[in-house]
Amino acid sequence: MSAVGNGNNIFWHNCPVGKPEREKLLDQKGCVVWITGLSGSGKSTVACSLSRELHARGKISYVLDGDNLRHGLNKNLSFSAEDRAENIRRVGEVAKLFADAGLICIASLISPYRRDRDFCRELLPEANFIEVFMNMPLELCEARDAKGLYKLAREGKIKGFTGIDDPYEPPLNCEIELRQNDGVCPTPCAMAKQIVAYLEEKGFLEA
Ligand SMILES: Nc1ncnc2c1ncn2[C@@H]1O[C@H](COP(=O)(O)OS(=O)(=O)O)[C@@H](OP(=O)(O)O)[C@H]1O
Ligand SMILES: Nc1ncnc2c1ncn2[C@@H]1O[C@H](COP(=O)(O)OP(=O)(O)O)[C@@H](O)[C@H]1O
Known part of the structure; x- marks a missing residue:
């Protein structure tokens, strides 16, 4: 056992069965x-498509979706910058546990602040955090408006909506950027396959 933390008599207990x-x-x-990406950019759709692609290859993944987690673990959090940071911190810690369990953890959250995403990156060993940027234009996301939230935000009925009256900081050094080709959005399956190809190339799909 080793002492960790800030001197509050907290100890780390090692288990002989580990990640390897x-x-x-x-x-x-x-x-x-x-x-990461704007509301309506296709995060949840790609996350599910990726999970399905991996499942078909016999690989175990688990999706942590921002919207879903706000029904439980994060139900006490608002969309203020502080609460979004706490939201991302919690999901980062949970994702770290899933990765430690040996799973391919797919986290899909707006996660608008670079600093919060970088915090999660730092929780993991290098290269084990793969940041995927859904680089879809606001106009496309707003035109989709699957939940009608952009309309409410434009009408001023939702305050602090990302992309409308709240910031989104695009990644500067993400591992994968998904974007439109000649104004056409690739299919979710094509984007999922792009991520699978990356995971395969980096050796995550074998022990
Ligand atoms: N003010 C405001 N801004 C942005 N999004 C809002 C807001 N209010 C509610 N919603 C809905 O919440 C979903 C985003 O939750 P996240 O946990 O991913 O957000 S964040 O990472 O904490 O910014 C988001 O889901 P997605 O559309 O899947 O991104 C919205 O449905
Ligand atoms: N690649 C795509 N091409 C066309 N429509 C898409 C694509 N990905 C998602 N959509 C549609 O866009 C809307 C928003 O997708 P969603 O995955 O919920 O985005 P987010 O999780 O980023 O809010 C949904 O209606 C979905 O069916």
Whole structure:
């Protein structure tokens, strides 16, 4: 046992079955695929498509979706900058646990602040945090408006809506950028396959 933390008598207990042992059983490497982008950019759709692609290849993943987590773990959080930071911090910590369990954890959250995403990156060993930027124009996201939230935001009925009257800071050095080609958005399946190709190339789909 070793003492950690800030001197509050907290100790770390090591277990003999660790990440490498679990990864060997699963024949994959645990990591976090962090999908960031505007509301309506297609994060949840790509996350689910990626999970399906991996499942078809016999690889275990788990999706942590921002909207879904706000029904439970994060139900006490608002959309203020402070609460968004706490939202991302919690999900980053949970994602780290899933990756430690040997799973490919797919986190899909707006995560609008660079600093918050970088915090999550720092939680993981280098290269195990794969940031995917859904680089879709606001006009496209707003035209989709699957939940009618952009309309409410434009009418001033929702305050602090990302992209309208709240900031979104695009990544500066993401691992994967998904964007339109000649004004056409690739299919969710094509984008998922692009992420799978990256994971394969980096060796995450084998022990
Ligand atoms: N003010 C405001 N700004 C942005 N989004 C809002 C807001 N109010 C509600 N929603 C809905 O909440 C979903 C985003 O939750 P996240 O946890 O991903 O947001 S964040 O990362 O904490 O910024 C987001 O879901 P997605 O559309 O899937 O991104 C919206 O449905
Ligand atoms: N690649 C795509 N091409 C066309 N429509 C898409 C694509 N990805 C998502 N959509 C549609 O856009 C809307 C928003 O997608 P969603 O995955 O919910 O975005 P987010 O999770 O970023 O809010 C949904 O109606 C979805 O069906």
